Amino acid sequence: xxxxxxxxxxxxxxxxxxxxxxxxxxxxxxxxxxxxxxxxxxxxxxxxxxxxxxxxxxxxxxxxxxxxxxxxxxxxxxxxxxxxxxxxxxxxxxxxxxxxxxxxxxxxxxxxxxxx
Amino acid sequence: xxxxxxxxxxxxxxxxxxxxxxxxxxxxxxxxxxxxxxxxxxxxxxxxxxxxxxxxxxxxxxxxxxxxxxxxxxxxxxxxxxxxxxxxxxxxxxxxxxxxxxxxxxxxxxxxx
Numbered sequence: 001x002x003x004x005x006x007x008x009x010x011x012x013x014x015x016x017x018x019x020x021x022x023x024x025x026x027x028x029x030x031x032x033x034x035x036x037x038x039x040x041x042x043x044x045x046x047x048x049x050x051x052x053x054x055x056x057x058x059x060x061x062x063x064x065x066x067x068x069x070x071x072x073x074x075x076x077x078x079x080x081x082x083x084x085x086x087x088x089x090x091x092x093x094x095x096x097x098x099x100x101x102x103x104x105x106x107x108x109x110x111x112x113x114x115x116x
Numbered sequence: 117x118x119x120x121x122x123x124x125x126x127x128x129x130x131x132x133x134x135x136x137x138x139x140x141x142x143x144x145x146x147x148x149x150x151x152x153x154x155x156x157x158x159x160x161x162x163x164x165x166x167x168x169x170x171x172x173x174x175x176x177x178x179x180x181x182x183x184x185x186x187x188x189x190x191x192x193x194x195x196x197x198x199x200x201x202x203x204x205x206x207x208x209x210x211x212x213x214x215x216x217x218x219x220x221x222x223x224x225x226x227x228x229x
Contacts, residue, residue, distance in 0.1 A: 034218075043120075043222045044159070045220070046217040049217055093215055102217075103174065106151075107158055108156060108157065
């Protein structure tokens with residue numbers, strides 16, 4: 001079946017460095033992708049999204065890159081801070097624009113650890 | 117705005133017991149859904165609803181029922197709890213009809229003994 005996967009389960013970075021979290025997707029019909037941050041004991045929190053007609057989208061300290069050719073998604077966090085420590089999930093909407101709402105498919109997550 | 121509110125936060129059940137997990141949202145979202153989160157499995161869709169009176173099954177619907185009598189509420193019912201249903205349950209909502217991000221509650225941690 002279709003799946004969304006992450007390359008690394010754990011990523012450790014030094015405070016102040018940039019972080020890059022990667023995600024591979026396999027459903028070529030997906031046209032909407034989201035990154036979520038989940039802190040311990042809380043629900044996933046929306047970070048940034050991107051539609052398939054874009055290659056890059058920037059937010060506050062975060063950038064999402066989409067490479068449709070190789071079906072790859074990445075989240076870049078600039079100047080990583082201790083508060084960025086969390087699990088990060090990528091998600092895709094495999095139904096596309098004509099599909100049933102937001103039946104998102106999630107990856108298994110990457111734990112980001114920020115070392116002081 | 118409170119966003120998505122889930123109750124209870126924690127629950128322990130014995131095998132065979134039934135219970136209802138509550139979910140309410142105050143954002144006037146048409147779309148609501150339930151996910152379960154297990155270690156190493158990510159989030160898996162249980163049931164979803166695109167509006168009041170309309171529900172449908174997700175990836176792992178067995179053992180769960182839902183109803184949607186109002187736009188705001190989307191309760192999840194466990195009819196006869198089993199240890200395999202030990203998990204963290206998340207309710208999420210969003211606007212329907214265009215791609216918009218799901219907004220999640222803070223979850224209910226359920227243990228079935």
